[in-house]
Amino acid sequence: MTGAADRERPSGGLSRRRFFGLAGAGAGGVLAAGVAGGAIGRATAADAPVTDPAGATGAVPFPGPHQAGIVTPAQDRLHFVAFDVITERRDELVGMLKAWTDAARRMTAGQDAGEVGAVAGGQYAVPDDTGEALGLPPSGLTLTIGFGPTLFTTADGTDRFGLAARRPAPLAELPAFPGDALDPARSGGDLCVQACADDPQVAVHAIRNLCRLGAGTVGVRWSQLGFGRTSSTSSAQATPRNLFGFKDGTGNLKSENGAALDRFLWVGEQDPGADWLAGGSYLVTRRIRMRIEPWDTATLADQEQTIGRTKGSGAPLGQAAEFDPVDFTVTAGTQPAIPRNSHVFLAHPANAGTAILRRGYSFVDGSDGLGRLDAGLFFIAYQRDPGTGFVQVQRNLRSDAMNEYIQHTSSAVFACPPGVTGPGDWWGRALFS
């Protein structure tokens, strides 16, 4: 690893060589008030510039070598949707993907979903846009598509669309983890679209219009709203807080990390499925319910010991400031300052041995009928390979003290192809060619 990593200070007590030798791929944390500063890399002037979406209202370019919505500085709002493909016909699916691409190209530019628009058609035509985004700016909208393992081969082994041979091995259902309480009805999916924007109405409008265009070809399997980002994907962004009240994503992979992105985030030219997936990334989603009420009755000390950071500044325990390096050798009295079962310790790249790009959002989905909020973190992570990314991190979190306060209720994995290249290109072209 060169470039950004060379400019970093090694994590306390561990050499960079040791750190990156751990997995041959890898760094990240799951709920990640945790992951170290320092480890993956800080922005420097030499790194790729941040594509800032012109404040909170501008447009993010839709085409590009990678899909927007991954290293794009995380917007404030999310509407994520997973679809089942209900047609048996490949040509219908391809037709829809082309129509979706056209609509996505238009909507990310702040235009109506269709050429005619919400109100310019005839009085008796069904409008080709639903209209709720009329008058709103692009709001940094990004639309990111992913293909789930069941698109290639259904659960019962059927190769519906002649794609079975194109499925890269890393695109497989995630293994079960201890403590999982997954609801199958809101897990998985043949396709997904992640809509992020700085205006929730813009994100919902985009998903709604894609659903409308997909009628007869896909049906919504599940969908999730997120109201506040819980990660920074650019060092130009302040670190947000998740619903535990802690800063989250301090040590995330970020757009400025250059070579680390190629190592941990983007599918490479030699990777499985590179013929259609090189330049893409794997997406893992986990709906993580937070047990808000027990957390809110825990003492500040308990909370900080659970996370491994201070709640106020976000500094690693034993350090002074948020971006101070995590140092596991620092002690408080006779004990390590950062407990060995804290989230930071276990999720830290030095211990997890890998890196992922987190892009999660807080959610509150009403209440649970027992007088408690149904709230938590909709975890989103992008990585070059789920096996050496999320799965590796999550396995290391088995003894995480935070597990007492969370429960994973939904899970999904998708392969996100590279970005579309020009006006004639469409989502999935290389896969379906």
Place this chain on the structure above:
Amino acid sequence: MLKLARDRTALAAVGTLSALSLAACGGGTDADQPAAEGAPTIAVTATDDSCDVATADLDAGTHRFAVTNTGSKVTEFYVYADGDRVVGEVENIAPGVARELLVQLPAGTYLAACKPGMTGDGIRSTLTVRGDSAPVAEDQALAAAGTDYQRYVQSQTGALVEQTAAFVHAVKAGDVAGAQALYPVARTYWERIEPVAESFGDLDPVIDGREGDQAEGEDFTGFHRIEQALWQTGDLAAMGPYADRLLADVQEIATRANEVQLDPLQLANGAKALLDEIATGKITGEEERYSHTDLWDFQANLDGSQNAVQALRPSLAEADPELVARIDERFAATQAELAAYRSGDGFLSYEQLTEPQLRGLSDSITALTEAVSQVAAVVAQR
């Protein structure tokens, strides 16, 4: 109901569409059809497993089909043009009963079909009609759509009154089992033409209102009041007055519905409204919350919608053949999917369907609605 009423208002406000309006077509009973007297009679003998049409080769013109049901099930007789467009039908032919159907047939190929048990595609045979027939002008094709559909409405209201009378009779006789069997049959005729029936805003709530929909001080009446008694308590003692009122209200709405003249745009919107009925009331099991006979209603709404679209078919086929193909495909897919839940002459109870099965039906209706929703714009441009 509101849809249709709203559409009428919209029509009135848009002068350019007045050309779409149909000429008045009167009461539209069979007797109004031209050349009824002296029309050649074709005997049709329907049994539970056969449909014997006396001749398969006809001359262009008006024909009288005399349908005799010698089977044990109630049957229906249809004459279909291309794409299952109904050009004539007679409903609700009880065992041992004979009924006549007058139908004007230009040259072409048709299908005659009996539907013993009133289910499925029926037992079909080809009718070949020869002779001169002037090509139908576009505006005439659209005008014919309204006439076709009005005839359909009339056949349904006729059966609705008869079946409601039988249902009411069973209720008043205290025959719970008999009334339970007749309930979904009577409602089939209601549900097939629901948007038309619902356009009478004063009668619809008292016939088809659900418990809790009434304004303060209003009584809960109609089909669902009796449904509640039949399935929840099994006690019909207090139902006599409700049964009498139901029949009177149904007779009134049938009379009014027979006078309704629908223009093509209203037909298009009615076809979509019927699918919306399925999506909002039947897929959810809300319509028949006591009897759980929602799939009967589903079938009826679906048939009614298909009929309205098919009335527009000649005009649509010319303007947008791809749309017609898509609609045909999706109607067929939905019909086939629903047929999987048939049980005897009826359907499984709503409660017997699993979540994935309901999800499949819902996806099919969403897809079908997407296609049918395009019809109005095509029709409006003609």
